[in-house]
Structure formats: C-alpha cells, structure tokens
Amino acid sequence: MKTTMYASRRQVLAGGIAAAALATLAACGSDKKDTSATGGSDAAGSGEVVKITYWHRLPDKEGMTKVDDVVAQWNQANPGIQVTAKKFDGKADESYAKIAQAVKSGDAPDLAQVGYGEIAAEFLAGDLEDVAAQFKEGGYEKNYAAGPMAQCKLDSVVVGLPQDTGPLVYIYDKAAFDALGIKVPTTWAELKEAAKTAKASGKYIASWQGDEVGYLMSGQAAAAGASWYTPEGTTWKVDCNSEISKKVATVYQELLDEGLIFVPSDGRWGDAFGAALKDGSLIGTVAAGWEPGFILGDLGVTETKWQVAYLPKFDGVTKDATGADGGSAVAVIKGCKHPAEALKFADWFNQQIPALVSQGLVVAATTGKPETPEALKKLWGGQDVFGFLAEANATMNPNFPYAPTWPKVTSAMAEVGGNVTLGSAKVADIFSKAQETSLTTLKAQGISAKE
Known part of the structure; x- marks a missing residue:
C-alpha cells in the first residue's frame, strides 16, 4: 500500500555511505555505459530540443491536479526541454524491476520515482545516476528540507531530488478524548495511563501493526534518538538493537502485555483496522504523515474532530521529535543523456506544491507553504494538517541512514512482527532480527559490517 501518496515507505538516507560501500556500488554498475556527467549534457548549447521522460507513481485520481497538466505547464514555458510523464500503476517493487529491465535494454526513462529506502539498493544495482555535479551547479539544496534532501545522498553521490516525506505523527479523535476526560499524550508514560482510561470504556488509543513494523519501529527508534547504521x-556499524531502540520495544511490549493496544489480526491494511476506526473503538494511533489524506475516508462523513499531533516522547527525549515513514525522490536513472535538464525539471516539478498536495503528498520542498484543502481541513476538525506536517518534518532525526540491504531487513522484521501479533514472539525480537539480518545481508553483498 506504499505508493507515494501512501508512499512506498521509503525512508531516510541521511548521512554518508562508507568508502567501501561506495566502491562496491561503483563496481556493480561498471558494466553499464557510464553516463554520469561532470558538467552539462550533450544538448547544452546545441539548440536541439531535449526530451525527458518521467515515470511516476502518483495517484492522479479525480479531484487531483493531474501530473500531465502540470507537465504541460512546464512544456509550454520551456520549449527547449520537453517532458513526457508516464504513470506506473503497479506496486512500488514492480516499478523497480521495470526500471532495472529498462536500464538493461537501453530504453530507461530519464527520471523515475524511487522510495528513500530503496535508493541505496537501486544505486547498488547500477540503476541510478550520480548527478552531484549538476546538483551543485544548479544550487538545488536550498529548496528542500534538510532531512529529505539527505535521503537523496550517498556520501558524495547525489541521485536526485526529494519529492515527499512521511514523518511519523500521532492522530486522535479529540471528541472521544474529551468525552473520556483524557488529553493527547505528550509522553509514552502519559499514553499508557490514558490507555487504561480508554480501555475501561472499550476503546483504544494505540494500535499494533504487525505488517508495518519495519518502518513504524525504526521510525520511532529514530524519534527516540537512535541511529541504526553508521x-x-x-565499514558499516550496525546498531539496530541499541539501548535507545529497546525503549521502543519496552513501551509496546507493556501495552501488549496489559491489553492496552488494539491488535488487528490482519494487520494495518486488513479490514479490522478500518472497522475499528469506523465503530469508534480505535480513537488514537501512531500514523505516517501521508495517512491523514485518506485514513478517515471509510468513516463516511465530511467532518470530524480528529487531530494530528506530535509523537509521544520516549524517555530521555525533551523536544518534539519524529522519524521517517515513507516518501520518495525523483531520481535520475542510469543512462540519462541530459542529467542537467532532467534535474532542472525535477526541481521545478517538486516545487509545484499545490499540485502535489492535491495528490496527498507531504512535500519536501520548502519554497512555499502547503495549504490543506478545505474539505480535508474540515475532516480534521479545522486543523491545517499539511501545515503541521511541514513543521513535523523539521523535527525529523536526520542521522538515520539506511543500508543498501534495507528492503531485506524490513521484510525480516515484518515476519517477526506477524509473530508478535500471534503472541509467539516479543517486540524485542523485531529489533534483534533487524540487527542479525542487517549484518548478514550486508556481508553477503560484500560490504564490511560490524556491531
């Protein structure tokens, strides 16, 4: 369900990649035509029309500003750089396979949507360009929030520009909270006490999402101050099971043990979660920043008192903080003949804030203020949801890079998360599995790793 509005869960690549890892990445891509540019492009100054293709996964549904319409505005204003957009309707993972095949066959797009959690893996596979020179020449960094921008970098390598993000937040039904006499929790200790009051009335203010633990647990560990990969x-130092991460495990295990948390047997994307929202038994939960755009849709109403707030703080955290859960970049694909022009369009497109907000995105660009559509504002009790999410972006832990084998790590974590749902594993086992899988998969890729 992670395709950009619901963006494919693709996370922070803040921080640098070790020299050995970069050497491995470069070696893996060395059998492909080297088109990474050190300056402009073949068409620079030639007077020829540059043609750019862009593959995206944006929803493009009724009522949204269509991507083709936005691209048409660019084409009208830039006759020398003409862009064609193509929507990919499959799953995110399927899009990466299609990109890889297109690179091999020589008919790849110039630009494509790539989740943050896949950037290192895709570069490792030799499917992304290094456009650091064009990035520096264009002065694009100033246009984006620091956290999302860091997600597009691998040490000195830059693969593209950030489009959207997914800061973890806490959402709650203020009307239900008021009726119970509880306040939105600012710490996990407060949440636990409030959860007891809610349970006494047959309600829950937190949820366990066994199928989403890869990003929910890592993102909350980031909010607590952890850094899993350094x-x-x-060498990569792997620290997924740190004392900081264990705070997250302890909080959730206590909620599970005491029956204070809603546990849908079919996970986040099954029927039970939506049903609990609809019948009013689930009145609060941690959510990704891209979820407010649709999570209340099944309620069948146009107005509620639900609100979006910062995550409850873990022990030792004194300021509002969050971790990433989703988002993607517009990356330059291997073989792009006009990287400077491609990056120029990507920068412009990512700054079309009203259009991207209409698609449900939490934008990474800081060159304009996102405005919450009136219908969505009404649905969230009059709150400027997108304005709040832009502020939440500024509290995101920027020191939480993902390793090139991160997709395999999240898959292993989800398997254990399912066992936690069944009661056959503990939450702490998820973090232990992340540690173990990170080390084994990195070494299997020929990348030095240690604890």
Missing part, C-alpha cells in the same frame, strides 16, 4: 571508514 558508516565508519570502510
């Missing part, structure tokens, strides 16, 4: 010289 490049040290030529």
Whole structure:
C-alpha cells in the first residue's frame, strides 16, 4: 500500500555511505555505459530540443491536479526541454524491476520515482545516476528540507531530488478524548495511563501493526534518538538493537502485555483496522504523515474532530521529535543523456506544491507553504494538517541512514512482527532480527559490517 501518496515507505538516507560501500556500488554498475556527467549534457548549447521522460507513481485520481497538466505547464514555458510523464500503476517493487529491465535494454526513462529506502539498493544495482555535479551547479539544496534532501545522498553521490516525506505523527479523535476526560499524550508514560482510561470504556488509543513494523519501529527508534547504521571508514556499524531502540520495544511490549493496544489480526491494511476506526473503538494511533489524506475516508462523513499531533516522547527525549515513514525522490536513472535538464525539471516539478498536495503528498520542498484543502481541513476538525506536517518534518532525526540491504531487513522484521501479533514472539525480537539480518545481508553483498 506504499505508493507515494501512501508512499512506498521509503525512508531516510541521511548521512554518508562508507568508502567501501561506495566502491562496491561503483563496481556493480561498471558494466553499464557510464553516463554520469561532470558538467552539462550533450544538448547544452546545441539548440536541439531535449526530451525527458518521467515515470511516476502518483495517484492522479479525480479531484487531483493531474501530473500531465502540470507537465504541460512546464512544456509550454520551456520549449527547449520537453517532458513526457508516464504513470506506473503497479506496486512500488514492480516499478523497480521495470526500471532495472529498462536500464538493461537501453530504453530507461530519464527520471523515475524511487522510495528513500530503496535508493541505496537501486544505486547498488547500477540503476541510478550520480548527478552531484549538476546538483551543485544548479544550487538545488536550498529548496528542500534538510532531512529529505539527505535521503537523496550517498556520501558524495547525489541521485536526485526529494519529492515527499512521511514523518511519523500521532492522530486522535479529540471528541472521544474529551468525552473520556483524557488529553493527547505528550509522553509514552502519559499514553499508557490514558490507555487504561480508554480501555475501561472499550476503546483504544494505540494500535499494533504487525505488517508495518519495519518502518513504524525504526521510525520511532529514530524519534527516540537512535541511529541504526553508521558508516565508519570502510565499514558499516550496525546498531539496530541499541539501548535507545529497546525503549521502543519496552513501551509496546507493556501495552501488549496489559491489553492496552488494539491488535488487528490482519494487520494495518486488513479490514479490522478500518472497522475499528469506523465503530469508534480505535480513537488514537501512531500514523505516517501521508495517512491523514485518506485514513478517515471509510468513516463516511465530511467532518470530524480528529487531530494530528506530535509523537509521544520516549524517555530521555525533551523536544518534539519524529522519524521517517515513507516518501520518495525523483531520481535520475542510469543512462540519462541530459542529467542537467532532467534535474532542472525535477526541481521545478517538486516545487509545484499545490499540485502535489492535491495528490496527498507531504512535500519536501520548502519554497512555499502547503495549504490543506478545505474539505480535508474540515475532516480534521479545522486543523491545517499539511501545515503541521511541514513543521513535523523539521523535527525529523536526520542521522538515520539506511543500508543498501534495507528492503531485506524490513521484510525480516515484518515476519517477526506477524509473530508478535500471534503472541509467539516479543517486540524485542523485531529489533534483534533487524540487527542479525542487517549484518548478514550486508556481508553477503560484500560490504564490511560490524556491531
């Protein structure tokens, strides 16, 4: 369900990649035609029309500003750089396979949507360009929030520009909270006490999402101040099971043990979660920043008192903080003949804030203020949801890079998360599995890793 509005869960690549890892990445791509540019492009100054293709996964549904219409505005204003957009309707993982095949066959697009969590893996596979020179020449960094921008970098390598993000937040039904006499929790200790009051009335103010633990647990560990992967010289230091991460495990295990948290047997994307929202038994939960655009849709109403707030703080955290859960970049694909022009369009497109907000995105660009559509504002009790999410972006832990094998790690975590749902595993086992899988998969890729 992670396709950009619901963006494919693709996360922070803040921080650098170790020298050995970069050497591995470069070696893996060395059998493909080297088109990474050090300056402009073949068409620079030639007077020829540059043609750029862009593959995207934006929803493009009724009522949204269509991507083709936005691209048409660019084409009218830029006759020398003509862009054609193509929507990919399949799953995110399927899009990466299609990109890889297109690169091999020589008919790849110039630009494509790539989730943050897949950037290192896709670069490792040799499917992304390094456009650091064009990025620097264009002065694009100033147009984006620091956290999302860092997600597009691998040490000195830059693969594209950030489009959207997914800061973790806490959402709650203020009317239901008021009726119970509880306030939105600012710490997990407060949440636990409020959860007891809610349970006494047959309600829950938190949820366990076994199928989403990869990003929900890592994102909350980031909010607590953890850093799972740290490049040290030529080696990745892996610390998924740190004392900070264990705080997250302890909080959720206590809620599970005491029956204070809603546990849908079919996970986040099954029927039970939506049914609990609809019948009013689930009145609060941690959610990704891209969820407010649709999570209340099944209620069948146009107005509620639901609100979006910062995550409850973990022990030792004194300021509002969050971690990432989703988002993607517009990346330059291997073989792009006009990287400077491609990046120029990507920068312009990512700053079309009203259009992207209409698609449900939490934009990464900081060159304009996102405005919450009136219908959505009404649905969220009059709150300027997108304005709040833009502020939440500024509290995101920027020191939480993902390793090139991150997709395999999240898959392993989800398997254990399912066992936690069944009661056959503990929450702490998820973090242990992340540690183990990170080490084994990195080493299997020929990348040095240590604890």
